Amino acid sequence: MTMITNHMPTAELQALDAAHHLHPFTHGHDLNKKGVRVITRANGVTLTDSDGNEMLDAMAGLWCVNLGYGRDELAEAAARQMKELPYYNTFFQTTHVPAIALSEKIASLTPYDLNHTFFASSGSEANDTNIRLVRTYWAEKGQPERKIIISRMNAYHGSSMGSASLGGMVPMHEQGDMPIENIHHIGQPHWYAEGGDMDPEEFGLMRARELEEKIEELGPEKVAAFIGEPIQGAGGVIIPPKSYWPEIQRICDKYGILLIADEVICGFGRTGDWFASESFGIKPHIMTIAKGLSSGYAPIGGSVVCDEVADVLNGCEFSHGYTYSGHPVSCAVALENLRILDEEGIVERAGKETAPYLKGKWEALADHPLVGEAKIQGLMGSIALTPHKESRAAFAADKGTAGLICREHCFANGLVMRHVGDRMVISPPLVITKDEVDMLADRAWKALDLAHKQLEDEGLM
Numbered sequence: 001m002t003m004i005t006n007h008m009p010t011a012e013l014q015a016l017d018a019a020h021h022l023h024p025f026t027h028g029h030d031l032n033k034k035g036v037r038v039i040t041r042a043n044g045v046t047l048t049d050s051d052g053n054e055m056l057d058a059m060a061g062l063w064c065v066n067l068g069y070g071r072d073e074l075a076e077a078a079a080r081q082m083k084e085l086p087y088y089n090t091f092f093q094t095t096h097v098p099a100i101a102l103s104e105k106i107a108s109l110t111p112y113d114l115n116h117t118f119f120a121s122s123g124s125e126a127n128d129t130n131i132r133l134v135r136t137y138w139a140e141k142g143q144p145e146r147k148i149i150i151s152r153m154n155a156y157h158g159s160s161m162g163s164a165s166l167g168g169m170v171p172m173h174e175q176g177d178m179p180i181e182n183i184h185h186i187g188q189p190h191w192y193a194e195g196g197d198m199d200p201e202e203f204g205l206m207r208a209r210e211l212e213e214k215i216e217e218l219g220p221e222k223v224a225a226f227i228g229e230p231i232q233g234a235g236g237v238i239i240p241p242k243s244y245w246p247e248i249q250r251i252c253d254k255y256g257i258l259l260i261a262d263e264v265i266c267g268f269g270r271t272g273d274w275f276a277s278e279s280f281g282i283k284p285h286i287m288t289i290a291k292g293l294s295s296g297y298a299p300i301g302g303s304v305v306c307d308e309v310a311d312v313l314n315g316c317e318f319s320h321g322y323t324y325s326g327h328p329v330s331c332a333v334a335l336e337n338l339r340i341l342d343e344e345g346i347v348e349r350a351g352k353e354t355a356p357y358l359k360g361k362w363e364a365l366a367d368h369p370l371v372g373e374a375k376i377q378g379l380m381g382s383i384a385l386t387p388h389k390e391s392r393a394a395f396a397a398d399k400g401t402a403g404l405i406c407r408e409h410c411f412a413n414g415l416v417m418r419h420v421g422d423r424m425v426i427s428p429p430l431v432i433t434k435d436e437v438d439m440l441a442d443r444a445w446k447a448l449d450l451a452h453k454q455l456e457d458e459g460l461m
């Protein structure tokens with residue numbers, strides 16, 4: 001048998017990957033023709049590939065490595081836990097110390113009375129839990145007809161049948177017959193793309209009020225919950241107008257429906273506070289968490305619920321759970337991650353020092369001729385590429401072509417940025433230094449220059 005290691009030539013690793021590995025959200029044949037990028041190591045905010053190239057990871061992996069790469073304490077916490085108790089479940093009237101300690105730590109960090117966590121292994125699983133949880137909650141309260149969950153177009157809540165149905169991604173719905181029943185979508189608060197000549201705040205109010213219209217249309221007695229990402233991440237880092245969330249909150253309160261804040265990306269410091277619900281003044285009954293909970297070092301997610309929801313849920317046997325709900329190793333890693341984020345003041349520093357510095361650098365990209373807007377909150381930002389700034393026009397080429405061109409120039413120049421259609425997005429590790437922020441902004445500007453030139457040369461502008 002061939003030993004496959006980091007030291008193998010890249011071409012051999014690529015061939016083996018092409019032969020046996022199916023990639024998420026990827027056109028396999030296209031990728032295999034080109035050859036996949038092999039990442040071999042990472043430290044701080046820097047990734048190294050199999051050819052020895054170094055890249056600044058402005059995406060923190062998939063929005064998750066909040067703590068940065070290479071923290072030995074997390075590896076040690078995992079090893080310790082694996083030796084002591086590598087696995088036990090939390091079914092059948094049993095628990096273990098890592099699950100107790102982590103649920104207590106989460107309760108101490110989350111705002112309001114969000115004091116109870118149901119664990120999963122990912123954001124998708126946690127949102128699937130939420131669907132069953134809110135329906136069970138209402139059934140227990142004697143209102144079993146409350147089944148509908150309202151979400152938004154262009155939302156992302158995961159890839160399983162339930163969570164992808166909550167999401168509002170059309171290409172996902174088209175593959176596999178989604179959404180499942182009793183999930184409905186309203187418009188998104190995406191002023192740049194959809195606001196036309198409206199004032200952004202007016203537009204935000206209008207989009208929030210679609211919730212009220214939808215509740216009235218479907219029948220208020222049938223609506224169980226509303227779910228939203230405080231800032232849409234995978235949809236393109238869409239920071240809603242200030243008017244949006246207070247109006248959503250007012251409507252949820254008025255109709256007494258549960259409000260679920262999907263904090264899978266936004267949580268654990270990303271927006272400059274521990275949770276974006278604090279940044280936007282949202283008071284959710286349920287919060288979905290994952291990603292930054294363990295900084296991606298181990299798979300874990302959860303639904304954090306308020307006292308009242310927990311009380312109702314505890315009044316029945318909720319027939320739901322995963323083999324790895326509260327996996328001891330993931331819990332131990334997450335706990336160590338939260339300890340470091342907290343005790344080293346990383347979240348606080350990200351919000352108070354790094355975020356304002358990055359904001360200045362990021363917003364300056366709006367001066368580039370290819371950029372229609374540059375927005376950022378905390379350490380989560382986006383720029384919209386456009387052939388015409390004043391009108392916020394889209395490119396005539398297929399949506400995403402300009403974004404893809406820009407992303408390729410980023411990679412070639414030592415910067416990992418993601419493109420969502422023709423928006424470029426960032427979400428760097430919270431530990432990024434000011435020097436690294438400078439590097440990020442310089443490389444982004446260079447990639448924009450190169451993309452601009454290529455778009456002009458190819459007649460795409």
Ligand code: PMP
Pocket residue numbers: 062121122123124125127156157158159229233234262263264265290291301
């Ligand atoms: N919710 C949001 C807001 C997300 O961004 C994601 C993942 N990008 C998920 C849920 C799903 O999480 P996972 O990929 O861990 O299943």
